[in-house]
Amino acid sequence: MFCSHLLRQLQACARRQSPSQGKELHAQIIKTGLEQCPPLPNNIIDMYGKCGLLQDALHLFDQLPHRDPISWASILTAHNLANLPHLTLSIFPSMFTLDRLQPDHFIFATLVKACASLAALKQGKQVHARFILSSLPGDDVVKSSLVDMYAKCGLPNEARRVFDLISLKNSVSWTAMISGYARNGCNLDAVELLKAMPVKDLSSWTALISGLVQNGDEIDALCIFMEMRKDEIHIRDPFVLSSIIGGAANLAALEIGKQLHCLVIVLGYESSVFVSNALIDMYAKCSDILAAKYIFDNICQKDVVSWTSIITGAAQHGQAEEALTLFDEMVSTGLKPNEITFVGLIYACSHVGLVSKGRYLFDSMIKDFGISPNLKHYTCLLDLLSRSGHLTEANNLIKTMPFEPDEATWAALLSACKRHGSTQMGVSVANHLLSLKPQDPSTYILLSNTYAAAGMWDSVSEVRKVMAGMVRKKEPGYSCIDLGKETLVFYAGEASLPVKDEIFGLLKELDTEMRKRGYVPDTSFVLHDLEQQEKERQLFWHSERLAVAYGLLKGVPGTVIRVVKNLRICGDCHTVLKLISSIVEREIVVRDANRFHHFKDGRCSCSDFW
């Protein structure tokens, strides 16, 4: 009787996830002498796991004289909950060797989940095989977990094969499969499956929308979100909101982002930390760093993602001191930074040339916070060193770091070689880069200019040939401007331009004023073989200039002009926009494929390096 009362209390405590009450309850159970009375021990392990007290769970688990499959399921789940799926898989074999027990369907599902979160296909297949050979291959819950595992390993067709074998599909099975399709770019299959679902619930819509966002199909995600609103689905939890706000962030679509923020308020989800974190990131990526800070300041329970989002936001906007101050504040509140926090911090340092501070943070991350650096950390560090002229050190780093450098890593080094006039190293880096068959058009400009500077004309023409072959396949450069009442997309060149004459007139007028102030067009950013005058004409019609001109003509006077460009901004446009910002005394913010540029009073927040 007393035992069942304690059992209920344990379960309630696990649901509330209250560690202090849990410990108290355990102490009470020890006092009553019922500690070994089944089923209490397994429930205590489960409670500790759900309250985030893995060490306490393990301590009790190790002391148990008689462990059963439930004890094992509880301790394995505790490891999954603590975000340690690797340990879930590595302690599992002791179930045979130590206790001579066989896994049941609960344990299979837990193991598959661990494989899914690690995207560990090989181990996932091993668990799948063992499940088929076990005496319980018909369990639908395990099958749903397998659907998710195959989807997360990038095999939606494998996932579908298992999905079709589920005898009684519930909301979880459908959601796993829809999410799997959407995440892997099978948008039509995902939409079709949602339509085929007998009872569509909020989870299935959320799975579709967030999968599309994760796969970079934000426009599709927004369309589906509007369809969901039309269907009058009750948004009973904020999952879908944080997803779709992330979509607006990736598109740098400020007006849509603001509307979603309104929806958050209307639906009463302002207090969700997930939503607030997504809003911080959205406003930062939409270049409204003040709004991002406002959201951040108003979060009651800031977590590591809140801090990392605002630190990264400040860093991307060139506010390095602010980012470093925020970091100190974060540490003083007792929160532990994660690996992403350090990417933001080193990035911040590299943009203002704080070399020793950046190096210090890199070392401190390893020594003081026990975080081992990944490729992004090395790329940031390399960027920091090479930007500030430590080219030899940077070159050594790229050769000795324990990761294979990718296009962005080499391009960062090459860009620094160019800036610091190191032709010899530039050529050797360019050769590496070219052999990687780069995807980014601006990489080709960089390569061509490097070879041209070294007088290697054969290599220049080779670069141009490769470039000409791929340019038709690549997305053309464009710039968007959002004026609230309308959003316009401008492509380079003068064809089919709205208010063409007015734009031409304004740009011409500005060009005259710029030349008075010493502007000479830098045609090294034009890759095609053209006469000087024609090259200048090409620059004149670059999409970012058209968008800015339109903003000056049609936007509310005095407001910030915000432009989003899909490629990197060209060097000549960078010079031009600096000049324009001082001539017209307006702040212009351009978000290009890589970073933000705040042009104000003739200067840019990126310190002329991008």
Added chain:
DNA sequence: GTAGGGTTAG
């Protein structure tokens, strides 16, 4: 005691 849908990265 098990499975799905949410935020941060050059």
